[in-house]
Amino acid sequence: MPQVIDSPKVWDVVVIGSGAGGGTALHVLTQLGVEVALLEAGPMLDPLRDFKEHVWPHEVDHRGAFPDAGSYFGTAPYNYFGAPNGYWDVPGEPFTVAPGNEFRWFRSRILGGRTNHWGRISLRFSDYDFRPYSIDGLGFDWPISYEDVAPYYDKVERFVGQTGSREGLRTAPDGIFQPTPPPRVHEVLVQKACAKLGIPCIPNRLAIITRRTNGRAACHYCGQCWRGCITASNYSSSNVQILPALETGKLTIFANAMAREILVDREGQVTAVSYVDKETRTEQQLRCRSVVVAASACETARLLLNSKSPRFPRGLANGSGTVGRWLTDTVGFELWARVPSLESLPRYNADGLGGAHLYIPWWELDKPDKDFPRGYHVEIGGGLGMPMLGSFGRITQRHGGWGADLKEAIRRDYGCFVNLAGRGEMIPNPMSYCEIDPEVVDEWGIPVLRFHYQWTDYEWKMARHMERTFVDIFQAMGAEIGGISNPGRDGKGISVGGSIIHELGTVRMGNDTQSSALDRFCRAHEVPNLYVADAASFVGNPDKNPTLTIQALAWRAAEHLAEELRKGNV
Amino acid sequence: MSESPRSAATELSQLSRRDAIRTAAIALTAFGAGSFPAIGRAAAAHVHGAVAQERAATSDATYQPKAFLPHEWRLLRLLAEMIVPADEKSGSALDAGAPEFIDLLASNNARLQRILTSGMLWLDHEMRRRHGVPFVEGTDQQRVSMLDALAAEASGDDPDPGYPSYTESEQYARFSVYPTTASREVAPGAVFFGWVRRLVVDAFYTSPIGVADVGYQGNEVVRTFRVPKASLDAALERSPFREG
Numbered sequence: 001m002p003q004v005i006d007s008p009k010v011w012d013v014v015v016i017g018s019g020a021g022g023g024t025a026l027h028v029l030t031q032l033g034v035e036v037a038l039l040e041a042g043p044m045l046d047p048l049r050d051f052k053e054h055v056w057p058h059e060v061d062h063r064g065a066f067p068d069a070g071s072y073f074g075t076a077p078y079n080y081f082g083a084p085n086g087y088w089d090v091p092g093e094p095f096t097v098a099p100g101n102e103f104r105w106f107r108s109r110i111l112g113g114r115t116n117h118w119g120r121i122s123l124r125f126s127d128y129d130f131r132p133y134s135i136d137g138l139g140f141d142w143p144i145s146y147e148d149v150a151p152y153y154d155k156v157e158r159f160v161g162q163t164g165s166r167e168g169l170r171t172a173p174d175g176i177f178q179p180t181p182p183p184r185v186h187e188v189l190v191q192k193a194c195a196k197l198g199i200p201c202i203p204n205r206l207a208i209i210t211r212r213t214n215g216r217a218a219c220h221y222c223g224q225c226w227r228g229c230i231t232a233s234n235y236s237s238s239n240v241q242i243l244p245a246l247e248t249g250k251l252t253i254f255a256n257a258m259a260r261e262i263l264v265d266r267e268g269q270v271t272a273v274s275y276v277d278k279e280t281r282t283e284q285q286l287r288c289r290s291v292v293v294a295a296s297a298c299e300t301a302r303l304l305l306n307s308k309s310p311r312f313p314r315g316l317a318n319g320s321g322t323v324g325r326w327l328t329d330t331v332g333f334e335l336w337a338r339v340p341s342l343e344s345l346p347r348y349n350a351d352g353l354g355g356a357h358l359y360i361p362w363w364e365l366d367k368p369d370k371d372f373p374r375g376y377h378v379e380i381g382g383g384l385g386m387p388m389l390g391s392f393g394r395i396t397q398r399h400g401g402w403g404a405d406l407k408e409a410i411r412r413d414y415g416c417f418v419n420l421a422g423r424g425e426m427i428p429n430p431m432s433y434c435e436i437d438p439e440v441v442d443e444w445g446i447p448v449l450r451f452h453y454q455w456t457d458y459e460w461k462m463a464r465h466m467e468r469t470f471v472d473i474f475q476a477m478g479a480e481i482g483g484i485s486n487p488g489r490d491g492k493g494i495s496v497g498g499s500i501i502h503e504l505g506t507v508r509m510g511n512d513t514q515s516s517a518l519d520r521f522c523r524a525h526e527v528p529n530l531y532v533a534d535a536a537s538f539v540g541n542p543d544k545n546p547t548l549t550i551q552a553l554a555w556r557a558a559e560h561l562a563e564e565l566r567k568g569n570v
Numbered sequence: 571m572s573e574s575p576r577s578a579a580t581e582l583s584q585l586s587r588r589d590a591i592r593t594a595a596i597a598l599t600a601f602g603a604g605s606f607p608a609i610g611r612a613a614a615a616h617v618h619g620a621v622a623q624e625r626a627a628t629s630d631a632t633y634q635p636k637a638f639l640p641h642e643w644r645l646l647r648l649l650a651e652m653i654v655p656a657d658e659k660s661g662s663a664l665d666a667g668a669p670e671f672i673d674l675l676a677s678n679n680a681r682l683q684r685i686l687t688s689g690m691l692w693l694d695h696e697m698r699r700r701h702g703v704p705f706v707e708g709t710d711q712q713r714v715s716m717l718d719a720l721a722a723e724a725s726g727d728d729p730d731p732g733y734p735s736y737t738e739s740e741q742y743a744r745f746s747v748y749p750t751t752a753s754r755e756v757a758p759g760a761v762f763f764g765w766v767r768r769l770v771v772d773a774f775y776t777s778p779i780g781v782a783d784v785g786y787q788g789n790e791v792v793r794t795f796r797v798p799k800a801s802l803d804a805a806l807e808r809s810p811f812r813e814g
Contacts, residue, residue, distance in 0.1 A: 054789060057776035061674055064776070069675035069682050072769075181795035185805045188797075192811040221792040341809035346801045351788035353795075387775040387786055396771055401721050402653045407783075410775070411659075414784045478810045 011037040011252075011288040012565055014273045016259045016303065019113030020547050021294030021534035021554040023237020024156070028558035029292075030250040034565060037286050038242070038251060039275050041258040041295075042085050042109030045116065045238045051228030052081045057388055064389050071389060081388070083117035083228035083236070085110035092443035096450045103451035104498040105298060111255065112238025113296065114501065115547070117226045120234050120355055121379070122162045122207040123544035124153050124173040128365075132540055136373050138427045138458075140326075142539040143511045143520040146173070152552035160235045160551065161209035161216070163353065167202050171375065172361035178210045180357055181221065184350045186342055186382040186418050187358045193476035194360060199469075204359045207235035207547070216240070223385070225354020234354065254286070258444050262291055262307040262316050262530070269570075270529050276444040290529035290561060290570045294554065297536040298327070298434050301506035302449050304517075305436050317517050317524035323507050325433045327453065328541040330502040331376065331424035332495030333463040334486055335470040337479035338398070339382075342416045350384040350415070362543055372461035376424025376543045378469070381485075384415040394482070419485050420473060422466030425543045427458050428505060432497070453497035463494040502546050504535030522557040529570035531557045635669075637676035637683045642690050644706055646672060646766075652717060653767050654774040659783060666777035668770045675769070682765075689762025693720075696759060723760035724767065 012035045015026045026036045057063040060080070070076030078086055086108040097103050108114045127146040132139045150173075157176040164177035180203035183191060194201040208225065212218050219233040232239040245251040256278040263272040263285070272287045293300045301324045307316035315323055362375030385391065392410050394417060399409040437450035474481050484490050489499045510516025513525040522537045524530040533554035535546045564570045635643045647669050654663035663669075676683040693716070694704040701712045708716070774780040806812060 056778075056781070056789065058778055058781075061671075063671060063772065065675055065772075067674065067678045069679040072675070073679070073681065182797050184797060185801050188802060189805060189809055189811070192809070221795045222789060224789075341805045341807075343808075346798065346804050347785035347787055348796075348798045348801045349787040349790060349792060350797075351790070351792070384786060384788070386789055387781055387784060389772045389776060392771055392775055393768065396767060400724070402717055402767055404655055404657055406771075407654055407657060410771075411784060414786075476810065 011035060011286055013290050013292055014286050014288040015292045017295035018111050018237060018242055019296060020115050020237055020550045023241040024551045024554035025292045025294060025533040025558040026251060027241035027245055028555050029562055030245045030248045032562040034562055036251050038253045039257045039259050040111050040255050044255045045111040047228055047230055047239055050084045051230050053224050053227045053230050054222060081227050086114060086117055094442060095448050096437045096440055098450055098452045101451060101453050102496050103453040104496050106501045111242060112236050115236040116228050116238060120206040120208055120225055121545045122205050122548040124175055125542050125544050125549055126171055126173055129542035138373055140539050143509055149552050152556045155555055156551040159214060160207055160240060161213035162205055162207045163210055164205040165203040169361055171365050180204055181352055183357045184352060184383050185345060187356060187380055189339060189477050190380050191358055193473045196476045197472055199360060199363050201358050201360050204356050206353055206355050208353050209233050221352050223351030223354050259303050260446055264309055264311060268311045268527055270527060292531045292533045294533040296534055297504040297506045298449055300532055300534055300536040301434055306447055317527050317530060319526050320514055320517055322515060322517050324435050326428040326505045326508055327432045327434055327503060328426040328428050328505045329498050330500040331426050331459045331462050332500040333466045333490050334419060334421040336417055336419045336482040336485045337474040338416050338482055339418050339477055339479045341478060343412050345415050356380040372458050373427060374425035376422045376462060376466060379421040379423060381419030382417055420470040423543060424462045426541055429456055434506060455494055460494060502541060504538040504541055504546055507532050507536035508539050509537045521560040522553055531561055533557050633670055635673045637673050642687060645690050648706055649766050650770045653770045661779050663770045663774040666774040666779045668773035671773040672769050685765055692759050692762060719756050720759050720763035723756055724764035
C-alpha cells in the first residue's frame with residue numbers, strides 16, 4: 001500500500017492559500033472558466049456563524065476575556081470578538097527565531113486568511129516605488145512599472161470597491177473611489193493641526209463600500225470591520241471572492257489541508273501538490289497542470305524551500321538562492337495623546353467605517369537632506385468606540401483613584417484619546433531572511449521556518465522622525481502627549497519585526513534570473529507552470545500597505561496563467 | 571432622573587434593541603443581496619447564544635460564588651461597590667454584575683484566583699494592623715483611607731507589563747503622564763487593588779449600565795454617517811483652532 005494516495009483527477013490549477021492573493025487569483029481564474037482546487041490550511045468559514053459583528057460584550061458572560069481570563073494574561077489565542085483564527089502563535093505549528101534576532105509572525109488558519117480581520121487600508125504604490133534603486137541607490141528596482149500595474153489596480157478597485165478622494169498627490173496615486181464619510185471630531189482636529197504644519201491629511205482609502213457594489217450592500221457604519229462583516233460590505237477574500245466563486249461550479253475547496261510539497265517531473269514542471277489532511281493526519285496528493293502559491297510570503301517561501309528534488313536541490317524555483325531572502329516588514333511606531341478639547345464631547349455615533357476616515361500620506365518626498373531614505377504614512381486612531389474590556393484602562397491609570405471621582409473622570413475623558421501610527425518603508429537588508437530550521441518540524445511533520453531579522457539605521461531614524469512629527473501634531477492640537485501606544489511592540493522605539501504584519505519579499509520577482517525567483521508575471525523563472533500570488537513576489541515594501549498590490553499582482557498573474565492554459569502552454 | 575439600578579427589564583430592552591439592529595442588518599443585506607442570497611437566509615441563525623449568557627452576567631443576591639468563600643465574596647462585593655458606586659446618573663458595579671464576572675474568570679484561572687484571594691488576606695491583615703478590624707467591618711473613613719493608600723501605588727492598567735521600558739527618547743521622558751511611585755509600603759496590596767479595579771471597571775463599562783453611562787451611541791445600522799455640528803463645534807470652540 002502506498003503511503004501517499006494518488007488522485008486520478010488532474011486540476012487545471014491548484015491554488016495554495018485563500019487570502020488576498022489566493023482569493024483574487026481563484027476569482028479571476030474561475031471567472032475565466034478555469035477549474036480550481038483551493039488548499040486552505042485552516043477550516044471553512046461560515047461568516048454568519050463565525051463573525052461576531054454587532055455582539056455586545058455583555059452578551060457573553062466573560063465579556064470577551066475568554067472564560068479562563070486569557071485576555072488579561074496574554075494567553076488568549078485571539079481577540080474574542082475579532083474575525084476568527086488569526087494567531088501570533090499557531091498551536092502545533094511553531095517557528096524559530098535565530099539568537100540575537102527578534103521577529104513575530106501572525107498567521108491565519110481559516111478560509112479567507114488574514115483578510116477576514118485586516119485593517120482594510122487600500123493604497124496604490126506610487127510610480128517611484130517600482131524603481132527605488134534607480135532613485136536613491138538602495139534596495140532594488142521592480143521588473144514592472146506603475147503603468148503595468150495600474151490597469152489591475154483599476155480592476156481590483158472596480159470589483160472590490162474602496163473609499164477615497166481624488167487628490168492628485170504623487171505619494172498617494174488616485175484610484176477608483178467611492179465617497180469616504182465625513183471625518184469624526186477628533187480626526188478634524190488632527191486635520192487642522194496638520195494644516196498648520198503643512199502636512200496633508202486626506203480622506204482615507206479603505207476596502208469598504210459606501211455604495212452598493214456588485215450585489216453587495218453598502219456599509220452600515222458599525223465600525224466593526226475587524227470582526228468580519230456579515231453584509232460583506234468590506235473586502236475579505238472569503239466573503240467577496242471565494243464563497244461567490246463556489247457558485248461558478250469551477251471551485252473545489254480542500255479545507256484543513258496543509259500544503260506539504262510541490263512535486264515536479266524530470267523536466268522541472270509541476271505535476272502535483274501534496275498536502276497533509278489535518279483531519280485524518282494523512283498525506284494526500286492533487287495532480288494539476290499548474291500551481292498558484294499564495295500561502296503568505298513566509299509560508300510560500302517555506303513551501304518552496306521544503307519542495308526539494310534532484311532538479312531543485314535548494315528548493316523549488318530556488319536556483320538563484322533568493323527564496324527566503326530579502327524579508328521586510330513595515331516600520332511601525334505609535335504615540336497616543338489626550339486631547340482636552342475633546343473632554344465631555346457631546347455624544348454621537350462615531351462608529352463609522354471600521355477604520356479612520358482620514359489618513360496622512362507621505363509629504364516629504366521632495367525634501368532634500370533627510371537623514372533617512374523613503375517615507376511613511378500615518379494612521380489616525382481615536383473616537384467614541386464601543387466600551388470593551390480595557391477601554392478605560394488608560395483613563396483609570398491616569399486618574400489613579402477610584403469611586404465617584406473615577407466614574408466622573410471616565411465620563412469626561414471617554415473619547416479624549418488620539419493615536420498616531422507611523423507605517424514606513426524598510427530597505428531590504430541581507431540580515432533579514434527566513435530559512436528552514438534544520439532541527440524542528442511542526443505537528444504535521446513539516447520542517448519549520450527560522451527567522452533572522454534586523455532593522456538598520458535607516459529604519460531607526462525614520463521611527464525618530466515619526467516620533468518628532470507626532471509630537472508636533474499633538475502639540476498643535478493642544479494635546480497632552482501620553483506615550484507609546486503599544487509598549488509591548490514598540491517599547492524599544494520601533495516595532496518588533498513582523499509585528500505590523502506586512503512581511504513580504506521572500507520570493508521576489510526580477511528580470512535577472514540569478515538574483516530573483518519570479519518573472520514579471522510572478523511566474524517562476526525555472527518552473528513555467530508555477531506562479532506566486534502573494535506578497536512574497538514584492539521587490540520592495542513601500543509606505544503603502546501591501547494588500548491592494550497583492551490583489552492587483554494576483555489578478556495580473558491569474559490572467560497570464562489563464563492565457564497560458566488556453567494556449568496549451570502549461 | 572435616576573436610572574439605577576438597571577433591572578432585568580432594561581436588559582431585555584437591550585436585547586430587543588440588538589435584535590432590531592440585527593434585523594435591520596439582515597434587511598439591508600436582503601435588499602442588496604444580489605449574488606449573496608445565502609447571507610440573508612442564514613442570518614436568522616446568527617444569535618450567538620446571547621440570552622443565556624446574558625442571564626449569567628446579571629447581578630443576583632442569591633448567586634453562589636465558585637471561586638470565593640462567603641467572607642471573600644462579601645469583601646469583593648464591597649470593593650466593587652466602592653470602586654464604581656451608584657450615583658445620580660447610573661447604578662453601581664454590583665448592578666452591572668462585576669462580582670459575578672470576576673468570579674467566573676477566577677473560577678477558571680487559578681493564577682487570578684490566587685492574586686485575588688491572597689490580596690484579600692493581605693488587605694484584611696493590613697486593616698487589622700491599622701484599625702483592628704477586617705475591611706468590611708471598618709468605618710467608611712477607614713476604608714476610604716485604605717483604598718486611597720492602595721490606589722496611590724497601584725500601577726493601574728497592567729500591574730506586570732512584562733516589556734522593557736522605553737528610554738530611547740527625550741520626548742517621552744518630558745511628556746510622559748505616568749506617575750512614578752515613591753513609596754512601596756503597600757505594594758502587595760497595590761498590585762491586588764490594581765487587578766480588582768481593572769476587573770471592576772471593565773465589568774461595569776461593558777455592561778448595559780456602563781454603556782449607557784458613558785453615552786456610547788453606536789452598534790447600530792446607519793444609512794448615512796453624520797457628525798453633528800454640536801459635537802464638532804464643542805471641540806473646535808475649546809481647541810487651538812477656534813475661529814475669531
